[in-house]
Amino acid sequence: MNHVHATVNGRQSTSAALKGHYSEITNRIVQAIESGATMADMPWHQVGNPIPSNVESGKQYRGINILSLWASSLKQGFSSGIWGTYKQWADLGCQVRKGERASPVVFWDSYTDDQSDSETTVQRTFCKRFSVFNSLQVEGYDPAPALELNQNHQIVAAEAFFLNIGADLRVGGDVAGYSKSGDFIRVPELKQFKRSEGYYSTIAHEHIHWSGHESRLSRDLSGRFGDASYAMEELIAELGAAFLCSDIGVTTSPRDDHAGYISSWLRVLKNDHRAIFYAASAAQKAVDYLKSVCEEDPVLVGSALVMATKKVFDISE
Structure with a gap:
């Protein structure tokens, strides 16, 4: 019990x-x-x-x-x-x-x-x-110097992380998305994004969807959220991408195609005060899973990833 x-x-x-x-x-x-x-x-x-x-x-x-x-x-x-x-x-x-x-x-x-x-x-x-x-x-706190990452470090860190995961990532076309039936991610080319951060945060978002495949975390929200399950899956992907990108050092960007989900998110959250806890927990599990399947070294995340990447790729300060 x-x-x-x-x-x-x-x-x-x-x-x-x-x-x-x-x-x-x-x-x-x-x-x-x-x-x-x-x-x-x-x-x-x-x-x-x-x-x-x-x-x-x-x-x-x-x-x-x-x-x-x-x-x-x-x-x-x-x-x-x-x-x-x-x-x-x-x-x-x-x-x-x-x-x-x-x-x-x-x-x-x-x-x-x-x-x-x-x-x-x-x-x-x-x-x-x-x-x-x-x-x-508070008063009297003297923080340690933070690790400062330039954009090149962030990009290499993101590239290394997603490469190590090994998902079927197909670059091209005009629309980003994850195909559950084909089990692959599609994302437009980097040059189609205004900023590189938008490109990598989009890849992160789609990898969170990828983690929910039945062969991985088997994330099925239909029983928990019913008609709102699709919108809640998008919320989980948004949160997971934010957690992951922050760990890597990449800023996430608002996506215009998600504006339509906001009313659904608010409706669910207001009616079910446990819903955001569920979504955040599912997002954290997805991030933990992605970190665990990095083929080369599962500890290559956050600052550790950046430092290791600088060593592997001989990036100067």
């Missing part, structure tokens, strides 16, 4: 609080989507969006937490991707400025509860909610 409950900063809470966690983060993301809906400029399209990471552990946040913190950064104008709880900043000798508003993140975990009065074993899943602050909200 599996039971779900919530905790706030480590303390168990009620099912109502769990629903509150879903609603709080969903509402923040809905507001961010609505603010950019007129130009299809979503919170994951911001220039220079780093994958948010924790100041204490150095680990990147994942899934819904990336999207939630990106929405917070967009709303409050943060350019930094470093976050931490009040205590984590205090432990580093930093002080969160008075009046600063925290942003929510959630973590899932589970444990096995052996019932003392029976032989029944219950698997309990719990959700922890934490409040975090961006490094630009």
